[in-house]
Amino acid sequence: MSEQGREARIVSGHRRLRIAASIYLNSAPLIWSFRRGSLRERVELWTDAAPARCADMLARGLVDVALVPVIEYQRLPEALLIPGVCVGARARVRSVVIVTRGMALEEVENVALDLSSRTSAALVQIIFREFLGRRPHFVPAKPDLELMLREHDAALLIGDPAMTFAREGRRVYDLAEVWRAHTGLGFVFAMWMTRMGSEVEVADFARARAEGLARVEEIVAEYAEKLALPPAELREYLLENISFIPDGEMRAGLELYFQLAHKHGLIDALRPLAFVGG
Numbered sequence: 569m570s571e572q573g574r575e576a577r578i579v580s581g582h583r584r585l586r587i588a589a590s591i592y593l594n595s596a597p598l599i600w601s602f603r604r605g606s607l608r609e610r611v612e613l614w615t616d617a618a619p620a621r622c623a624d625m626l627a628r629g630l631v632d633v634a635l636v637p638v639i640e641y642q643r644l645p646e647a648l649l650i651p652g653v654c655v656g657a658r659a660r661v662r663s664v665v666i667v668t669r670g671m672a673l674e675e676v677e678n679v680a681l682d683l684s685s686r687t688s689a690a691l692v693q694i695i696f697r698e699f700l701g702r703r704p705h706f707v708p709a710k711p712d713l714e715l716m717l718r719e720h721d722a723a724l725l726i727g728d729p730a731m732t733f734a735r736e737g738r739r740v741y742d743l744a745e746v747w748r749a750h751t752g753l754g755f756v757f758a759m760w761m762t763r764m765g766s767e768v769e770v771a772d773f774a775r776a777r778a779e780g781l782a783r784v785e786e787i788v789a790e791y792a793e794k795l796a797l798p799p800a801e802l803r804e805y806l807l808e809n810i811s812f813i814p815d816g817e818m819r820a821g822l823e824l825y826f827q828l829a830h831k832h833g834l835i836d837a838l839r840p841l842a843f844v845g846g
């Protein structure tokens with residue numbers, strides 16, 4: 569091996585873990601330790617990406633680990649899940665919604681789907697096809713509710729834009745509530761994923777979550793200003809709506825979601841859940 573090659577190996581052996589996550593409030597507790605806490609020096613963190621772009625960064629090998637919309641697990645044959653940490657909801661999520669011009673879901677003919685989303689974009693299609701037996705027209709769109717509803721009956725919004733829009737005259741459906749009403753299960757929207765062959769300390773991600781959740785007040789203060797929402801609402805969102813630890817019902821929800829996505833042609837492959845180190 570040439571000197572140059574060996575040097576590259578040594579350098580890459582010591583390089584920091586490259587991580588990508590969205591800047592939504594629901595990612596904040598999971599990445600606080602990497603941004604400001606005890607794991608800051610260990611990683612290179614990319615936070616300027618929407619969830620859909622985090623998936624692309626992992627697929628292209630630009631990062632070692634990313635907080636990825638779960639549907640992408642089935643589209644990336646090399647992806648492995650990091651266990652014990654997720655962005656999910658047991659009952660009501662608040663930040664993943666279908667907003668209509670005022671009509672019921674049963675009357676919707678066309679839906680604009682937030683381009684930042686992958687998991688919820690597929691979930692909306694499952695809700696219409698599997699639960700409501702309908703086939704409205706779906707169109708990808710930027711998350712601008714006024715524009716989306718100008719041309720469509722309904723719009724999917726996720727993340728921070730789903731928490732801050734004007735609700736007057738509109739009807740709002742919480743997707744975790746709709747999912748629970750039809751399945752009795754919880755839902756997982758995103759998980760940390762890596763690629764086979766990457767060296768990842770799994771325990772760091774649970775440790776980062778614990779450290780971030782211990783800083784909820786700091787995160788709430790930062791986002792209350794950023795989103796212009798009352799701190800109490802954001803505290804409730806992070807501590808009660810979002811679940812950062814998957815339980816049995818959420819895992820069952822994840823498996824059912826994958827089966828239904830496959831049934832409706834939203835993913836080609838259907839593989840069992842494979843975790844790092846397991």
Ligand SMILES: C=C(O[C@@H]1C=C(C(=O)O)C=C[C@H]1O)C(=O)O
Pocket residue numbers: 592594595619620636637638655656661663664684685686687688689726727728757758
């Ligand atoms: C709970 C949320 O779940 C998000 C939804 C995603 C999707 O639909 O692809 C991806 C990442 C999650 O963080 C949210 O955005 O509010």
